[in-house]
Amino acid sequence: MTHVEKNSVSVSIDVPNLVDAIRFYTSAFGFTESSAPLPGVAVLRAGNTNICLLEKRTGTKASTHTQETRHYKRHWTPVHLDIHVDNLEVALARALDAGAVKEQMFENAKHGSAAFCGDPFGHGFCLIQRNR
Numbered sequence: 001m002t003h004v005e006k007n008s009v010s011v012s013i014d015v016p017n018l019v020d021a022i023r024f025y026t027s028a029f030g031f032t033e034s035s036a037p038l039p040g041v042a043v044l045r046a047g048n049t050n051i052c053l054l055e056k057r058t059g060t061k062a063s064t065h066t067q068e069t070r071h072y073k074r075h076w077t078p079v080h081l082d083i084h085v086d087n088l089e090v091a092l093a094r095a096l097d098a099g100a101v102k103e104q105m106f107e108n109a110k111h112g113s114a115a116f117c118g119d120p121f122g123h124g125f126c127l128i129q130r131n132r
Contacts, residue, residue, distance in 0.1 A: 008050065009050075010049065011051050011081065013051065013054065014055075014056040015055060016057060016070075021053045021055075022042050024098050024100075024119060025044055028095040028100055029046065029095070030046075031046045041054055058071060074122045074124075077123070080123065080125050082125070083126065084129075085130065087129070088129035091127050092127055102116075112128060113129045114126050
């Protein structure tokens with residue numbers, strides 16, 4: 001067992017408005033809110049994964065090591081969520097209804113198809129169909 005396996009892992013996502021983010025992530029993906037440990041923080045549960053939403057206002061400094069400030073226009077980042085689904089068409093419709101934007105489709109009947117999307121806060125995510 002590695003060190004990571006002994007600990008739990010969560011993903012934290014900065015958002016400009018916590019209420020809107022909770023609505024999006026619960027509506028789009030069926031996550032459930034499990035706690036609100038501090039003002040501006042919500043923990044959502046997705047299977048055995050915790051998603052921590054952190055309210056960080058637009059224009060605030062992203063880090064003490066940069067002059068870059070937060071913005072929530074669509075942006076590229078090397079880290080994103082991959083959400084594995086049984087039915088890509090249904091999951092994509094649900095995400096779009098909640099406010100996601102579909103950017104690209106990858107269709108592969110043999111290995112499973114994927115939709116590359118953006119959430120309402122500029123973060124990319126992929127919906128990946130499980131291939132049985």
